[in-house]
Amino acid sequence: MNRFLLPLSIFIVVVGFLGVGLKLNPREIPSPLVGKAAPDFSQPHLADPEQVFAPADLKGKVWLLNFWASWCSGCKTEHPVLMELAKSGEVPIYGMDYKDQRDEALTWLRRWGNPYPVVGVDEAGRVGINYGVYGVPETYVIDKQGMIRYKQIGPLDSETVANKIIPLVKQLESQ
Amino acid sequence: MRWLVLSLMVCFSGPVWAEEAKPLAEDPVVEARLKHLAVELRCLVCQNQTLADSNAPLAEDLRREVREMLAKNMSDQEVIDFLVARYGDFVLYRPPLKATTTLLWVGPFVLLTIGATALVVTLRRRARKVVDVPVTDEEQRRVEQLLAEGGKRS
Amino acid sequence: MIPEIGHFALILALCVAVVQGVLPIYGAMVGNSALMAVAKPAARAQFLLVVIAFCCLGYAFADKDFSVLYVASTSNSQLPLHYRLAAIWGAHEGSLLLWTLILTVWMFAVTLFSAHLPETMRSRILGVMGLVSLGFLLFMLTVSNPFERLIPAAPEGRDLNPLLQDPGMVIHPPMLYMGYVGFSVAFAFAIAALLGGNLDAAWARWSRPWTTVAWCFLTVGIAMGSGWAYYELGWGGWWFWDPVENASFMPWLAGTALVHSLAVTDKRGGFKVWTVLLAIMAFSLSLLGTFLVRSGVLTSVHAFATDPKRGLFILAFLAIVIGGSLALYAWRAPRVGLGGSFAMMSREGMLLANNVLLVAAMGSVLLGTLYPLFLDALDLGKISVGPPYFDAVFVPLMVPALFLMGIGPLAQWKKAEVPDLAKRLRWAFGVSVVTALVLPFVLGAWTPLLSLGLLMAVWIVTTAVIGLRERLAHVGGKSLLEQVSLVPRSYWGMLVAHCGIAVFVVGVTMVKGFETEKDVRMNVGETATIGDYTFRFDGAQDVVGPNYTAARGAFRVSLDGRETTTLYPEKRRYAAQNQVMTEAAIDPGLLRDLYVSLGEPLDEGAWSVRLYHKPFVDWIWGGCFIMALGGVIAISDRRYRLAWRKQEPTVQPSAGTARRKVA
Numbered sequence: 001m002n003r004f005l006l007p008l009s010i011f012i013v014v015v016g017f018l019g020v021g022l023k024l025n026p027r028e029i030p031s032p033l034v035g036k037a038a039p040d041f042s043q044p045h046l047a048d049p050e051q052v053f054a055p056a057d058l059k060g061k062v063w064l065l066n067f068w069a070s071w072c073s074g075c076k077t078e079h080p081v082l083m084e085l086a087k088s089g090e091v092p093i094y095g096m097d098y099k100d101q102r103d104e105a106l107t108w109l110r111r112w113g114n115p116y117p118v119v120g121v122d123e124a125g126r127v128g129i130n131y132g133v134y135g136v137p138e139t140y141v142i143d144k145q146g147m148i149r150y151k152q153i154g155p156l157d158s159e160t161v162a163n164k165i166i167p168l169v170k171q172l173e174s175q
Numbered sequence: 176m177r178w179l180v181l182s183l184m185v186c187f188s189g190p191v192w193a194e195e196a197k198p199l200a201e202d203p204v205v206e207a208r209l210k211h212l213a214v215e216l217r218c219l220v221c222q223n224q225t226l227a228d229s230n231a232p233l234a235e236d237l238r239r240e241v242r243e244m245l246a247k248n249m250s251d252q253e254v255i256d257f258l259v260a261r262y263g264d265f266v267l268y269r270p271p272l273k274a275t276t277t278l279l280w281v282g283p284f285v286l287l288t289i290g291a292t293a294l295v296v297t298l299r300r301r302a303r304k305v306v307d308v309p310v311t312d313e314e315q316r317r318v319e320q321l322l323a324e325g326g327k328r329s
Numbered sequence: 330m331i332p333e334i335g336h337f338a339l340i341l342a343l344c345v346a347v348v349q350g351v352l353p354i355y356g357a358m359v360g361n362s363a364l365m366a367v368a369k370p371a372a373r374a375q376f377l378l379v380v381i382a383f384c385c386l387g388y389a390f391a392d393k394d395f396s397v398l399y400v401a402s403t404s405n406s407q408l409p410l411h412y413r414l415a416a417i418w419g420a421h422e423g424s425l426l427l428w429t430l431i432l433t434v435w436m437f438a439v440t441l442f443s444a445h446l447p448e449t450m451r452s453r454i455l456g457v458m459g460l461v462s463l464g465f466l467l468f469m470l471t472v473s474n475p476f477e478r479l480i481p482a483a484p485e486g487r488d489l490n491p492l493l494q495d496p497g498m499v500i501h502p503p504m505l506y507m508g509y510v511g512f513s514v515a516f517a518f519a520i521a522a523l524l525g526g527n528l529d530a531a532w533a534r535w536s537r538p539w540t541t542v543a544w545c546f547l548t549v550g551i552a553m554g555s556g557w558a559y560y561e562l563g564w565g566g567w568w569f570w571d572p573v574e575n576a577s578f579m580p581w582l583a584g585t586a587l588v589h590s591l592a593v594t595d596k597r598g599g600f601k602v603w604t605v606l607l608a609i610m611a612f613s614l615s616l617l618g619t620f621l622v623r624s625g626v627l628t629s630v631h632a633f634a635t636d637p638k639r640g641l642f643i644l645a646f647l648a649i650v651i652g653g654s655l656a657l658y659a660w661r662a663p664r665v666g667l668g669g670s671f672a673m674m675s676r677e678g679m680l681l682a683n684n685v686l687l688v689a690a691m692g693s694v695l696l697g698t699l700y701p702l703f704l705d706a707l708d709l710g711k712i713s714v715g716p717p718y719f720d721a722v723f724v725p726l727m728v729p730a731l732f733l734m735g736i737g738p739l740a741q742w743k744k745a746e747v748p749d750l751a752k753r754l755r756w757a758f759g760v761s762v763v764t765a766l767v768l769p770f771v772l773g774a775w776t777p778l779l780s781l782g783l784l785m786a787v788w789i790v791t792t793a794v795i796g797l798r799e800r801l802a803h804v805g806g807k808s809l810l811e812q813v814s815l816v817p818r819s820y821w822g823m824l825v826a827h828c829g830i831a832v833f834v835v836g837v838t839m840v841k842g843f844e845t846e847k848d849v850r851m852n853v854g855e856t857a858t859i860g861d862y863t864f865r866f867d868g869a870q871d872v873v874g875p876n877y878t879a880a881r882g883a884f885r886v887s888l889d890g891r892e893t894t895t896l897y898p899e900k901r902r903y904a905a906q907n908q909v910m911t912e913a914a915i916d917p918g919l920l921r922d923l924y925v926s927l928g929e930p931l932d933e934g935a936w937s938v939r940l941y942h943k944p945f946v947d948w949i950w951g952g953c954f955i956m957a958l959g960g961v962i963a964i965s966d967r968r969y970r971l972a973w974r975k976q977e978p979t980v981q982p983s984a985g986t987a988r989r990k991v992a
Contacts, residue, residue, distance in 0.1 A: 004662045007606060008655035011613075015648050017699065020706040021626040022640045029219065029711050032263040099232065125236045132261035134219035134233060196855040196866070199848040199928075199937050206848075217713045222628050223571050225715070228564045268715025270700075275709045279700045283693035283722040290685035298673050298681075301599070 031132050031151040038065070038142045039130040043120035046097050046105055053094070053120035055146055062172045064093045064165070065140045066116070067128060069100040070108035072136045078155035079112050085161055086115035091169045095119035098128050098136050141165065143172045205245045212241065212251055215268050216258065225268065332397050335385025336476040342378035342433075343466040345371050349459030353452035354524070365452035369440045372455045375462065376433040383430045386417055386475055396482030399423060399475045405488035405905045407876035415499040416489040421623060421639070422475035424502060428619070429465045431503070431510045432458065439514060439539075446535065453521030454514075461513055464646045472638050488876065488905030497557035505550030505577060509615040511543020512584060516612035519605045520654055523661040528601045533594035536608065538969045540591060544584045545960035551577050552953030560913055565846065565924055565941045567949055570719040572627040575698045576618030582691035583611040586684045588960075593677045596742060597669045600681065602662045607684075609658060613651040614691075620647055626702055672744040679737035686730040693722045724778075731785040731834065734827055735792035739799070753799070757791035774842060782838025789831040793824050822963025826956045833952025839945035846942075848928075852935040860942030862923055863887050864896075868934055869927070877901045879912070882927050882936060886916065900927045922946045 033039075042054040055065075066082065068075040086093055095116035097105045102121065109119070122128055131140065132151075141150040150168055152160065200206035213227035218234040226234050226241075237258070244254050258266045270276045349371035356364025386399075390413045395401040403419045418424040436458045443451045469475065492498075518536040522528045554577065559567040568574060587607040594604045621627055624640030671677040697714045705711055739753060765784035769775040797816075804815040849857045851866040858864070867883040879901040886894050896914035903910065913926040921944045928937030 002659065002663070004602075004659040007610075008652065008659050011651055011655055014699070015644065015652070017703055017706050018620065018624075018626060018644055018647075021702045022624060022637055022644065024626070024702075024705050026626065026628045026701070026705070029263060029265045032260060099236075125233070126240075128233075129236060129240055129261060132263075134262065194852075194855050196849040196851040196857040196938075199850050215715070215717050217715065223569075228562075228566070263711060265711045265713055268713050269717035269721075270712045270714055275704055276700075276712065279696060279714065279718070280722075282696045283689060283726060286692045286696075287685070287689040287726060290689050291682075294681055294685050295673065298678065302670055302672070 028153050029134065031148075031153075033132055033148050034151055036148060038140065038146050038148050039127075041120070041122075041127045041130065043096070043122055043127060046095070046102065046109075046119035046121050049102075049121070053118050055142070058094070058142070059146055060144050062091060062144060062169050063142055064091055065096060065131075065142060066093050067096045067098045067122075067131070067133050067136050067138045069098045069136050070104040071100065072098075074135075074155045075137045076112070078137050078157075079115075081156050081158050081161060082115040083113050084158065085156075085165075090166055092117055093139075096127060097121050098133065099123065099125045141168055141172070144175065202246060205242055208245050208251070209238065209242055212245075212254060213238065216255075217266050217268055219262055219266065226266075331385050331388050331392075332394065332476040332478070335382040335389075336474070338378045338382040338385065339466060339470060339476070342375050342382065342429075343463065343470060345375045345378065346459050346463040346466055349375060350456055350463050352456075353459075354456035357449040357452045357456070357525070360449075362448060365448050368452040368455035368459075371459065372433070372436040372440050375459070376437040379426075379430050379433045382476075383417070383426055386423060386426060387414055389476075390414060390416055393486070394482075395484070395486050396479055397475075398477045398479040401479050401483040401486045403487070403489050405486040405876060407904070408486075408489055408494070409875050411499060412489060412494050415493070418502045419489045419493050419498075422469070422473045422477075424506075425465065425469050425473055426475050427502065428506055428510060429462060429469065431506045432462050432465065432513060434507075435510055435514050436462070439517075449525060450521055453524050454517045457517040457520045457524075458513060461517075461650065464650065468639075468642055468646065472636070472642055486905070488903065491877070491901070491903040491906065491908050491910045492561060494876075494903075495557060495561050497553055497561065501550060501553040501557055504546055504553055508543050508545075508547025508550045508584075509577070509580060509618070511539070511546055512580060512608075512612040512615055514539040514543065515587065515608045516654070519608035520657065523605060523654075523657050526661060526664065528605065528665045529598075533591050533598075533601070533604060534968075537588075537591045537595060538964045540584065540587055540608070540611075541960045541964050544581075544588055545957040547577070547581050547584060548953050548957040548960070551581060552950045552957075555953075556950050559946075560915055562911075565844075565913075565926075565939075565943065567840075567946070570697075570716045572698050573618075573622050575694050576614075576621045579691050579694050579698075580611050580614040580618065582687050582694065583607060583614050586687040586691070587611050589680045589687075590684050593680050597671055597677050599669055599671065599677065602665050603681075603684070605662065605665075606658060607688075609651070609654045613647075613654070614695075616643075616647055616650060620644060621698070627698070669743075671742065674740070674747060675744050676737060676740040676742045679733050679740055683730055683733050683737065686726055686733070690723060690726045690730070693726065694719065697722070728781065728785065731789060731830070734830065735788045738796045738823060738827070739792060753795060754792060757788065757795055760791050761788040769842070772843065776842060779838055779842040782834055782842075786831040786834040786838065789827055789834070793827055793831075797824060817966055817968075819963045819966040819968070822959045822961070822966070824959070825962055826959025829952045829955030829957075829959055831952070832948050832955055836945045836948030836950075836952055840943055840949070843944045844941060844946075847940045849938050849940065850931060850935055851938045852933065857938070857940055859940045860921065860923075860944075861888060862893075862942065864923075864925065864940060866936070866938065867895075869930070869936060872899070874901065876905065877903045877910075880927065880930065882914075882925070882938070884914070884925050884938075886923060894923075896923065896925050898925045898927045900930075917947055919947065920944060 038055050040055060042052045045051040045053055068078075082093055085091070093115050095118070097119050099122065105119075105121075109116075120127070125133075131138075135153070137155055139152040139156055140148050141152075143149050149172060150164070152165075156165070198206070210227060214225050216226040216237075218224045218226050218229035218231055218237075220231045220233050221229045224234075226237055241254055241258075244257065255267070264271060270279060272280055349368060352364045353368035353371075356362065356367070386397075388394075389397045389400050390404055391410065393400070393404065393406050393413070395404075399420070399422045400416075403416045403423070404413050408416065416423070418427040436455060439451075439454060439458070443454070446454075515536050518532060518539070522532045551574075554574070555567045558569065559565065587604065587610075590600060590604045590607050593599060594601050620640070620643045624643060625637070626640065697718055700714050701712050735757065736750060736754065740750060761784050764787045765780045768783055769779045800816050800820065801809070801812045804812055806812040806815050845860055847857060847859050851857060853866060853868040856863050856865045863886070865885045865887070867885060869880045869882040872879050872881045879899040881897050881899045884896045884898070885892055886896060894916050896916055898914035899912040901910045901912055902908070911926050913924055915925075916923040921942060924941035924943060926939045928939060930936055
């Protein structure tokens, strides 16, 4: 090969990568927890702090774990989608109120509606860290064996629910 | 003026006033280790900051978590493993050496080797071409004379 | 009305750029001097039009015209005038206009200082610059128009990012862009030479001063950006290997290599092909930096708000400009002659070895910056490449470069003898080694890196002294003063620039080795001691600024019981964006900086406070300014003054004669 073509060739490769790079989101970090067991926790219920919410109670079920907070604007965007999904009865959505004030969270749910059968409270953000949460909202799909099968970073939209979440849940249900 | 001097003197001599400030950290040893670790860890929510520099709430939580682990005498590697298990290699500013990062780590030195080799080869080849392979002793002598002149000129 | 005039001026500038980019180059191809003559007036007209546009935008900012979208989003009625004007380049659209303005400034400068160039060369140079400017004008007018109206007008502007409300930010970007864009001149010279097919050594002589000036600006621009990060971000760091910093550092490395390689080409007529490639590379990396900062492909502390459409435009522009030049290079370079001969062990050889190191360093920075993107694009996971990586690969590449810096200037051109060099350098080596081993102990701590840094710094300075002494003895002259004036300015410039590096190395080494910091909780009246200095907290007061409110702490600093200064760090809350900023207070000094930043208010008037004692930190930037000063001295050399004088016959390059003799 003509060695004078070398700089051009390198440049073409770099441009190719940069072109692909334009379509990627550098801020989205894939979770290493997908395919692993969902970390255990036992957190008080938001509605009734006496009661304890633990993933072990949900063994044998396919469920979603949604990290949210009343201070989070993305959660507001996502909320109608969750309400819709909850109403369809396809899959139960369990909530984890992340680093929030209890009364504000309760007001939020009263005002906008409550899609969750149970909401756990993660006041110190410890459960969040164990799940690798780095910004709310984040949603995990957990299978019957208690394995994480999918992680949604950022708000769920109806398209993702229809094309990803529901087919995945159906597949996991049939296993 | 006298009043000012007097009050200054009071300020400097008063035992109540000159108390040494307490460090923010409870355990200076843990804090030093945290600092050492945190500059190599990436704050996930920030644009591009280390865990040590960031004021984001998540960074604060993670510092708290790391501090607790260090206080329990866990090794740096254990702390790193803990974070990598949750957030992936993304948290490490020093990418671990793996199949996918080999090029990253050896690249600079490969580049240097290629560059150095290319330079030496080019200079050799060039020296042959430019001096256009002397045939006679007479020519060789003349070239050397010219080279010597060129050297002196600067 | 005024913004429309600005907008219209940009459209006219675009039309002129088309003319400037097409006619002169075509004219040079067919040998039509009427067409070639278009270049000069076109470049000047374009300069004037862009100045008008820039002034119109400046007026809109000064006038608080919030019916202009860009003004409304980067300014505020409470913002003081000088920051409103600096806000012109406070975000994407306006900074692009600054880019274009500076490009036309360089173009205008070329029309002023090119009387000695052959007509074909000058028209090709201006034509190439016109094409580059065409791309930027088109970019602005299509997807980043700074004059876009906001109807109805916003009642109030969203304010300039508080991080940028700082005197350093007023001059840092123009300096940096003068450097980035300045490489477009060297680039245009290279492309013009490739187009003309005659890469004689005169080309190198002509490009040298332009490249050096651009390099000086870039050096100062980067130093100022680093200084800004030091005092404004409040973390006390001065270089973070952030993608945006790397984007400015890569052209600097390539530019530094270019400055040295031009010396070889100028002197020996050799390695023209390589020098041309470096000229293309330096400017290409500037463009790449623009892409990285504005496209959102990488996350960075300083990145602009991003938009994929813009990313696509710059990428296409990048592909055309860089791809086109590299293709031209591949086509033309094989025909370029070789130039005079020299040995590996010679000043030329060492300059080129230094080039290899600089380019390898540049390649490493590029690799590290883009690697996360490569992996992500191949779906192989996400990683971060940060300071630990860059430090690990950069230091081993730079140490030999610094070592060579000592030897190179003492080696003879064409062929140097190793024993002779060793003899001349032995005491410099001895002094450096002894200093490096002993000084750290005297200072109270020994680490390998500390020793290494001092070794390099002392080595550079001592070898410079030897070189200067030999040079002074060599030039003759009766008095020392006469000797000094007989040594060419370019030599002084080189010496000063190299000593700048030594100063920089001392700064980095000492800060890394001896800086101390303390995080304390300070009640009013309490003291904290760091690096022999005692800080006494006198409490924090509320103060009101033009567009912010702040808590301002007062710290009385004393050394051995004597009060030296009072520092006032602030915690500001900017009203418009409700953003909190830490304004550190610094007591700068030749031998150390004292640095205080306020953390959070705690109970009972106490604050969390971070204190730093940073020995020699100002040498880091001082070194950069000395380097740039070296560049300025070098271009004041007689040879260039002659070359710039009108109607001067072109300088006969020494290399041309050398080649003829040998061949």
